[in-house]
Amino acid sequence: MTENTAPVWFITGCSKGFGRELVKRVLARGWRVVATARNPAAIADLVAGHEDRALALALDVTRPEQIEASVAATMKRFGRIDVLVNNAGYGYAASVEEGDEAAIRTMFDTNLFGLAAVTRKVLPILRAQGGGAIVNLSSLAGLSGNAGTGYYAASKFAVEGLSDALAKEVEQFGIKVLLVEPGPFETEFTRSLASTASTLPAYAGSVATRIDQLLTSTNRPGDPVRAAEAIIAALTAAKTPHRLVLGAKxxxxxxxxxxxxxxxxxxxxxxxxxxxxxxxxxxxx
Incomplete structure (x- = not known):
C-alpha cells in the first residue's frame, strides 16, 4: 500500500481516550489520519513526525462552520475520507427529576446533533467514492440506562437509533456503520463528566450514591489501547458487525x-x- 492509497480516517474528539488511541493505531499501520479536537494544540503531539500522513484540525462539532472548514481542509489535503469516527462527546449525571435543562441540551448538542451534523457533511463524500465506514461511539449506556445517568443514556440511545436507520440507508452504497458500545474504560471520562448533585433525600441511596461512584471510582478495567485495536479489527474484518460491545462488564x-x-x-x-x-x-x- 502506497501513501496515496492508504485509507484516510477522520476522527473527532482526539484529545483523549478512544480518539487519541485510534490516531496512534491508525498511524502505526501506515494509514492517514485527520485528528480533530476543540483545541488542536492538545493533539499536536499526535501528528508530530507524521506530517506527511497526519493533519491536526480544530473542530467543535457543535459549530457548523468548523465542520465545514475541517472537512474541506481534509479533502484539500488528502482528497478523500474512508473512515469517519464520531468520537466527540461527554457525559452529564443527574437524576431525571433534578436535571438541568441547559446542561441536558448542551450535552445533546455534542453527543447527538454534532455527530449527526458531521455525518451529514461526510456522507456525500463516501457515497461519491462508492463506500467507506462510519464509526459512532455509543456506550453501554446506549443499551441500558442507569440511575443518575438517564440523560446521558438518552443521548446514546438516540445515537443507537440514528445509527440503526443510517446503516439501512447507506448499505446500498457500500458504506458500513459500526456502533461501538464500551463499558467502563480508562478514558478520563469522569474528568469531563458534568453533573448536577442530587439533593433530594428520596434519591440519596440511588442517584446520589451512583454519581459519587462515577466521580470517585478508579475501577475501570477497560484499556483504551485494546479498544482501539478492537475497533480496527472490526472494521477490517471480512464482515464488520453493526455493534461492537467492549469490555466484560x-x-x-x-x-x-x-x-x-x-x-x-x-x-x-x-x-x-x-x-x-x-x-x-x-x-x-
Missing amino acids: ALNDVRAKLDSMRRDFDTWEKVTLEADYPEARAPAR
Missing part, C-alpha cells in the same frame, strides 16, 4: 438486559398479540 450487562426484555416479551405475549384487530392477528415468530 458491558457484555454481561447487555446480556442481562436482553434476558430481561425477553422475559417481559414472553410473559406478556398473549396480551401483546391481542392488541391487534382480531382479523389482523398473526402468530408470534
Whole structure:
C-alpha cells in the first residue's frame, strides 16, 4: 500500500481516550489520519513526525462552520475520507427529576446533533467514492440506562437509533456503520463528566450514591489501547458487525438486559398479540 492509497480516517474528539488511541493505531499501520479536537494544540503531539500522513484540525462539532472548514481542509489535503469516527462527546449525571435543562441540551448538542451534523457533511463524500465506514461511539449506556445517568443514556440511545436507520440507508452504497458500545474504560471520562448533585433525600441511596461512584471510582478495567485495536479489527474484518460491545462488564450487562426484555416479551405475549384487530392477528415468530 502506497501513501496515496492508504485509507484516510477522520476522527473527532482526539484529545483523549478512544480518539487519541485510534490516531496512534491508525498511524502505526501506515494509514492517514485527520485528528480533530476543540483545541488542536492538545493533539499536536499526535501528528508530530507524521506530517506527511497526519493533519491536526480544530473542530467543535457543535459549530457548523468548523465542520465545514475541517472537512474541506481534509479533502484539500488528502482528497478523500474512508473512515469517519464520531468520537466527540461527554457525559452529564443527574437524576431525571433534578436535571438541568441547559446542561441536558448542551450535552445533546455534542453527543447527538454534532455527530449527526458531521455525518451529514461526510456522507456525500463516501457515497461519491462508492463506500467507506462510519464509526459512532455509543456506550453501554446506549443499551441500558442507569440511575443518575438517564440523560446521558438518552443521548446514546438516540445515537443507537440514528445509527440503526443510517446503516439501512447507506448499505446500498457500500458504506458500513459500526456502533461501538464500551463499558467502563480508562478514558478520563469522569474528568469531563458534568453533573448536577442530587439533593433530594428520596434519591440519596440511588442517584446520589451512583454519581459519587462515577466521580470517585478508579475501577475501570477497560484499556483504551485494546479498544482501539478492537475497533480496527472490526472494521477490517471480512464482515464488520453493526455493534461492537467492549469490555466484560458491558457484555454481561447487555446480556442481562436482553434476558430481561425477553422475559417481559414472553410473559406478556398473549396480551401483546391481542392488541391487534382480531382479523389482523398473526402468530408470534
